[in-house]
Structures are given as structure tokens and as C-alpha cells.
């Protein structure tokens with residue numbers, strides 16, 4: 001059922017490692033002054049991204065002079081998702097929030113999430129838009145389960161910008177339905193039993209869920225990760241499953257293509 005080019009891919013991987021070693025050796029041989037200069041990375045342009053719905057629920061408090069965010073209320077345990085791709089800068093206890101998460105996005109904006117009772121992500125972790133990051137709670141100064149959501153376009157800690165306007169510009173109108181719109185998600189069958197879904201596209205990263213048997217899963221995007229060898233096949237493609245907050249090796253996706261057709265790159 002699988003038609004992979006495992007050997008060719010493995011050899012290409014080896015070539016990459018060898019050439020990286022060669023580059024390193026060249027750099028070591030150069031005088032210090034010569035190695036320092038080319039390290040300056042070009043300034044990345046501000047990248048726009050298509051937004052994702054942060055969570056399902058009703059707007060229990062809007063944005064106003066005394067409230068620099070929006071409150072979305074739902075039952076305890078409702079999943080909360082990153083509104084866009086980025087890196088987690090804060091994840092842990094925080095004053096009035098009980099717990100908070102901050103994510104710095106590719107456009108420099110920081111989004112902030114508060115009051116959750118469970119966090120899925122840790123500082124330094126890279127997340128994709130729509131990735132589950134937490135479960136809704138009522139921690140800290142809160143009268144009931146809700147997400148307090150803020151947007152900081154300058155990346156700082158001052159009075160936040162209007163989240164409704166920010167998300168609207170990225171195609172998300174509050175209140176919203178997670179996974180809806182934005183064309184995120186294609187269904188695929190899996191095979192095998194006890195298949196682990198991982199926080200990152202590597203076999204040693206933490207397990208976010210385990211599929212006990214063949215399951216229909218929704219794939220949001222795919223990317224190259226660790227090479228996986230199983231049953232005589234090899235595959236380095238991994239798919240992001242927003243419903244499980246993690247990646248599954250495409251070796252367990254039951255289609256003939258190692259790289260899934262019609263699924264965007266993460």
C-alpha cells in the first residue's frame with residue numbers, strides 16, 4: 001500500500017549532514033573576524049497569517065476602557081487554540097490570570113490567553129495556528145470558566161489592542177467555531193494500533209494522545225520531521241492533527257502517498 005523512496009530520502013539526509021560538517025570545518029579554519037561577519041541574518045519581513053479561532057463560546061465581556069481583552073465563556077475544559085503560528089514566550093502561573101500563555105507570532109504581535117486550568121505548551125515551543133494550547137478554566141480572578149484573550153501588536157505588556165479588530169483582519173469573526181473556515185482540515189484514515197501523536201514531529205517528543213486503532217483524523221497541515229522506519233517503509237513526513245494538539249507520522253496515514261495530496265505545509 002505504501003510507495004516510498006526511503007533509501008533515496010535517507011541518503012539525501014546523510015548528504016545534508018556531511019555537507020553541514022564540511023561547512024563547519026571551513027568556518028573553523030577561517031580567522032575569527034571572517035567568521036563573525038556573515039552571521040548577520042536579514043531582517044524578516046512582517047508576515048501576515050490567516051487567523052484561527054481561539055475557542056468556542058459566547059462573548060461574556062467585550063473590549064472597553066477598563067478591559068483590554070475579550071472574554072469568551074464556555075464550560076470548563078473547552079479547548080483553547082493558538083490564533084496563529086508563533087513561539088510560546090510565557091506559559092505558567094500569573095497574578096490575576098491564575099495561569100497564562102503568551103505567544104509571539106510571525107508578525108511580531110503577541111497574543112495572550114488567561115484563566116485556563118490546563119496548559120499544553122511550554123516556553124520556547126513552536127505552535128501552529130489552530131494548535132490546541134490549553135483547556136478553559138476559571139483560575140485567578142474569575143467568576144466562571146472563560147478565556148480572557150488579549151492582543152499586543154507591539155509585543156509588549158501595555159494596554160492591549162482590540163482583539164475583535166485584530167482577528168477580523170485575519171479572517172476570524174468573534175464568536176467563532178474552532179476549525180471552521182480558513183480551509184483547515186482534510187480527513188484521512190489511519191492504520192495500526194497504539195499510534196502515538198507527538199507534540200513535535202519527532203519520536204522522542206511528548207505524547208499528546210494515542211490512537212488505539214484505525215481512526216479518521218483531520219489533518220491541518222504537514223511538514224518534514226524525523227525519519228520514521230516501520231514495517232519496511234521509511235517516511236519523514238508528519239501531519240498536524242488540531243483535534244489532538246500534535247503530530248502523527250504520515251507512515252500511519254492509510255493512503256499511498258507519503259506526502260499527503262492537497263494538504264498544505266505547516
Ligand SMILES: [Zn+2]
Nearest residue numbers: 069070071148
Ligand atoms: Zn477578561
